[in-house]
Amino acid sequence: MPHAPPLDDVAAARAGDDEAFQRIYEEHAAAVHTVALRVLGDRRDAEEATQDTFVQAWRHLGSYRGESRLSTWLHRICVNRCLSLLRRRRPVEAPLAVVADRPAATPDPADQAALRTELDRAQDALGRLPDTTRTALVLRDVADLSYEEVADVLGLSLTAARSRIHRGRRLLLADLDRSADEEVPRGA
Amino acid sequence: MAPDLLPCGADRDEVVATALADGPDDAGAPAGHGDTCAHCAGARDDARSRWDAARRALATPEPPPPSVAEAVFARVRAVRRGDEVALPSAGPGCTLVAAAALAELVRRVARPVAGVGALGDVDVVVAEDGGVAVAVEVEPDLGAAIPLPDVAAALRRTVAAAVAEAAGVAVATVDVTFS
16 A cells, blocks of 8 residues: 655656656556445446546646645545546446456465455445445545545545444444355354 | 344444444443453454455455556546547546547537638647637628627637537637637
8 A cells, every 4th residue: 555655756747757657657556446446346437437536636736735645635536536426327226246357466266266255245245335434434444544534535524434434344244244144044 | 123232241233343443542432341251352353353354355456457557648648738638538448539620610610600700720729727728710700790709708608518518528718819
């Protein structure tokens, strides 16, 4: 997870250095895309949100003053784009289920399969959370933002952000419990 | 619904809530019974373990495919050159339109505007803050007896509406030069 704001790269990219902007992209693209994927639950939409996030970031690099981490600033752009896509999608009520092309983060096939199963279940449960709760949870637990940063990105008070994150965790875990109960009936 | 009580009488939901907190300051849970009770500790450890597994899975980084980087840099280059305008994207990949094509659109919708006699150069470039900036040279139709500011205002409205409708792009400015 990126932490130090690469202000030199930001300054260089702002001055027109494409390689500096490419370094920014390479450092943050996975984090931004993962957040978009978790919030949107759809690969095409997540790719669109990622693309738009970086183009918009490039356009507005001049307004980034380094007061927050660059990752926080990028997540703010990304989340706004995601929420906009969700509003556009709302009438369709599309299920938030990511399919195919799971990450190959672990070399052991058994571990990889277990992670894939866990991710499938968690992503499904995540998709059933209310949009705003899911977004807060993803920013804290996927993007690793602090409570203060989540509050800042979502324009919430610290108390509201904290409450939303905790509520999201409880709902997600309860949903996972229900799913597990349905798969393996008690006493079986 | 009746609370789900552990054998010790503690509410399972409350115990789980403390397990999902980021630390003691975050939990807001009273110290005491829960710290020493084996039932509470078991329920807490179980919830924490299941939550950690879910969180670890969700936090697994998933880089975007290379096509996203290609689209980002294509859009950046096109916008910088000013000779192509990036349109709002409705899916993977980017949509670009040549500024010359937008200029032709401007030409078509500007020509019938009342008070416009003939058109000279029409330029469309990408504006600094997004959208496009349009510049139109107009030879006024003096016989129409329409004040030039009114002709310019009608041109701005017509051009902005047409570009927004056809391309989904905002028109930041329309500079009109009467010759």
